[in-house]
Amino acid sequence: EVQLLESGGGLVQPGGSLRLSCAASGFTFSTYPMSWVRQAPGKGLEWVSSISSIGGVTYYAESVKGRFIISRDNSKNTLYLQINSLGVEDTAVYYCAKVPTWPSYHFDYWGQGTLVTVSS
Amino acid sequence: SYVLTQSPSVSVAPGQTARITCGGNNIVTKSVHWYQQKPGQAPVLVIYYDNDRPSAIPDRFSGSNSGNTATLTISRVEAGDEADYYCQVWDDSSDHPGVFGGGTKLTVL
Numbered sequence: 067e068v069q070l071l072e073s074g075g076g077l078v079q080p081g082g083s084l085r086l087s088c089a090a091s092g093f094t095f096s097t098y099p100m101s102w103v104r105q106a107p108g109k110g111l112e113w114v115s116s117i118s119s120i121g122g123v124t125y126y127a128e129s130v131k132g133r134f135i136i137s138r139d140n141s142k143n144t145l146y147l148q149i150n151s152l153g154v155e156d157t158a159v160y161y162c163a164k165v166p167t168w169p170s171y172h173f174d175y176w177g178q179g180t181l182v183t184v185s186s
Numbered sequence: 187s188y189v190l191t192q193s194p195s196v197s198v199a200p201g202q203t204a205r206i207t208c209g210g211n212n213i214v215t216k217s218v219h220w221y222q223q224k225p226g227q228a229p230v231l232v233i234y235y236d237n238d239r240p241s242a243i244p245d246r247f248s249g250s251n252s253g254n255t256a257t258l259t260i261s262r263v264e265a266g267d268e269a270d271y272y273c274q275v276w277d278d279s280s281d282h283p284g285v286f287g288g289g290t291k292l293t294v295l
Contacts, residue, residue, distance in 0.1 A: 101284070103229075103284075103286075110270075110272065110286060110287075110288050110289040111221070111223075111229065111272050111274075111286045111289070112286060113274070113284030113285065113286055114284075116283075116284060125281075125282070125283055125284065126282065127282050127284065128187065128281075128282045131282070161228055161229075166234075169276070169278060170216070170217035170219070170235065170275070170276040170278075171276040171283070171284065172217075172219035172231065172234050172235075172274060172276065173219075173221075173229070173231060173274075174231050174234070174240065176228040176229055176230075177228065178228055179228060
């Protein structure tokens with residue numbers, strides 16, 4: 067059974083940083099691209115970032131480029147998102163999601179999300 | 187960057203057919219994926235590559251894509267289908283390729 071378990075969310079002040087993690091199990095992690103998608107309270111889904119299976123190619127939303135860094139450790143079956151220079155607009159539930167096929171990335175399994183709250 | 191437009195809400199009676207649209211410039215040239223999200227839950231993929239269904243999704247769910255509009259069709263709507271639905275594409279011509287529509291709230295009357 068595919069499982070994705072996010073962690074690392076919490077309350078952070080504007081300008082602060084966090085590192086989110088997503089522990090994967092139930093599939094061969096190193097074979098699949100992975101992504102982060104977020105959802106602000108009461109709002110829709112927003113794609114944040116994606117990374118290829120071996121980590122050589124990364125993609126970012128315009129709203130986070132230069133502030134967020136996606137990475138993965140295939141030896142630990144773990145996906146990461148380093149989020150820096152946080153603003154109140156970054157308050158959201160952050161989901162990690164598995165990408166089953168390409169070239170058109172989409173998301174077949176999702177974690178339950180981790181909440182990031184940016185507030186002073 | 188590429189923009190996907192969805193109507194905010196659709197209402198349908200049980201047993202009827204719901205059609206949820208996703209508009210985009212020449213969207214027929216892209217693969218469209220659809221997600222269902224119920225309150226407090228993570229999204230669930232219901233249609234991928236325009237009209238393929240994951241094995242766990244009932245065949246009441248189908249998709250199509252033509253011109254500037256992609257459509258998610260839910261036949262014989264049930265109360266349990268009430269949810270938010272999002273379309274999504276991967277625009278590989280863009281530096282920021284992941285795109286979601288704004289979502290459509292399906293209400294079962």
